[in-house]
Structure formats: C-alpha cells, structure tokens
Amino acid sequence: MLAIGTLAKRTGTKVQTIRYYEQIGLMPEPGRTEGGQRRYGNAELDRLAFIRHSRQLGFSLDAIRELLDLSDSPGRSCAEVDAIAQRQLREVEIRIERLETLRTELRRMIAECGSNRVADCRILEVLRDHGQCLTDHVRAER
C-alpha cells in the first residue's frame, strides 16, 4: 500500500495534483488508513502513470477522461481512440507551425538590433508598429 507521497514520487506528480485529480473525478477515491490518510494500490499507480504520460503528450484532462472511459470498454472500436489521437496530433502540428513563424520573427528582430541605445532599438520598433501583423489580425476578426 502506497502513501500519496510515494505515488507522487513514482509518477513525477505533485501531491496536491493527485488530490486535485481525485477532486475532479479523474482519480478514484482511494482507501484510507485509520488516521484518514490515503493509501493506493498498483491499479491507481497505473492509472496515474497513464494520466501523466498523456498530459506530457499534451492531451487535455477532458481528452484523458475520454481515453480512460474508452479503455474501460474493451469491446468498442479503436477508431474513437484513434480520432482523439489524430485531433491531438493536428493541434500539435498547428502549434509547431505558429511557433516556427514566431521564431523566425524573433531571430530577425534580434539580428537587426545593431544599435546600442534604446532610442533606436530595432526590437522595440518592430514591436511597436508591425503594421502588417496588425492588419492581418484586424482582417482575421472580420
């Protein structure tokens, strides 16, 4: 029987996070000692490991809830699981694309910062009136 701190260490989770998962119904209410402390078994360890690994892969707690529900009904089609993973992959790809654009712009900004006084710092200038971006944004709002 594992105390909450042991479970936390084994899965790389904070103690409070485990209690939080219990509170939102992602982890079951475990057994308690006479004194009221939580004690966990291997099933809970596995479940928490599943949750943490999924979180590391960027799945939302809601998505994880879905995955856990699906894995509890082993007769159902794998297609639903696949769909969730596909959705996650798409989101990750979009995030990468955005960050790459951003990286390019930051790099250009830094490269152009040849001056040494704030008064004519290119970085601040770029941030101040990057007209193109503003226009793009306004356009997107319509």
Added chain:
Amino acid sequence: MLAIGTLAKRTGTKVQTIRYYEQIGLMPEPGRTEGGQRRYGNAELDRLAFIRHSRQLGFSLDAIRELLDLSDSPGRSCAEVDAIAQRQLREVEIRIERLETLRTELRRMIAECGSNRVADCRILEVLRDHGQCLTDHVRAER
C-alpha cells in the same frame, strides 16, 4: 477621441481585455466622458498595438511591462531589450523542440494502431506503460 470598442476593433482586442490591461496597470487610466465612458487617443492606440503584437510573439505580460518601461527610458542600453528578446527566443526554441518530440511519438502511436478493438489498441498501450518516459520524468525531478 476613440471609444473603447473602436480601440478594440483597431487592435484586434476584446473590450474586456483592454479594461483588464488597465486594471493590472499595463494600460493607463484614460480620460472619460461626462457619462463616464473611456476615451482614448493615439498614444494609447500605439501602446495597445505594441502590447498585442508582443503577446502574439509570445511575450508574457511581465516581459511586456519590462519592454514598455525600457522604451520609456531612451537613454538606456539596448542590451536589456536584446536580453529579453533572447530569453523569449530561447523559450520558443525549447517549446518547439518539445512539441516535435511529442509529434514524433503521436505519429508513431497512430501508425501502430492497426487493430480495431480497444482491447488491443496500441495507442492506449503506449499511453499506459511508456516506462521509459516515466523514468525520464522521475530522473528529471531530482
């Protein structure tokens, strides 16, 4: 003189967000009409555009506060501005790297999902006991 809604449209910001920025001291308290509505000038428009563009580049509100402070003291060295941008770039690069690892793993996971029943779904299996990742995580915690 611009009403808050006009300012919002011009910068691609929600009205509440502008009031929020005022509340946390990122935007100044503007003048008001007799009836108590906010009215803005071009200086505020520029400041908000700067904030929004910086946000799009992933700067935190705290970093933006720093940048705004720096740009108000035009005699100071550009090095501080450069340092903030460098820090931001480094963070972006780290985020990209993490997401790329994640993308690889998701792709592999999906590719291996050849079965059609949840009972032997590779995705769930991978999520369940990806022992290696868990170990990495525990190691990282030390």
Added chain:
DNA sequence: CCTGTGTCTACAGTTGCTATAGATTACTTG
C-alpha cells in the same frame, strides 16, 4: 515516548483572459 517528516482539509493565488448581469450612456432614426 519523542521527534521529524508526511499528510490532512480548505482555501487563495497563478496567467491571461472571457463571460455574465443589470444598469447607464451615446448615437441614430423618425
């Protein structure tokens, strides 16, 4: 039995907004 570390509950705080309610103001149209 004592001490130190772990755990308990409950609640506030984090970041960066977004949403809602109910009242008031400003602009537009007849």
Added chain:
DNA sequence: CAAGTAATCTATAGCAACTGTAGACACAGG
C-alpha cells in the same frame, strides 16, 4: 426632440491545470 438600440459601465465569477499556504493531525524510527 423622443424613442429605440447599440455600446459602455461596474462588479463578479469562471476557465485550465495546477501550485502554494496555514494550521492541525498521523505515522515511523530510534
């Protein structure tokens, strides 16, 4: 100029996904 409707006002609560705090209690080793 009245009436309607659109925009604005304040205040407050909510979101995700935790993290941190305080003060009280439990447990294990020597």
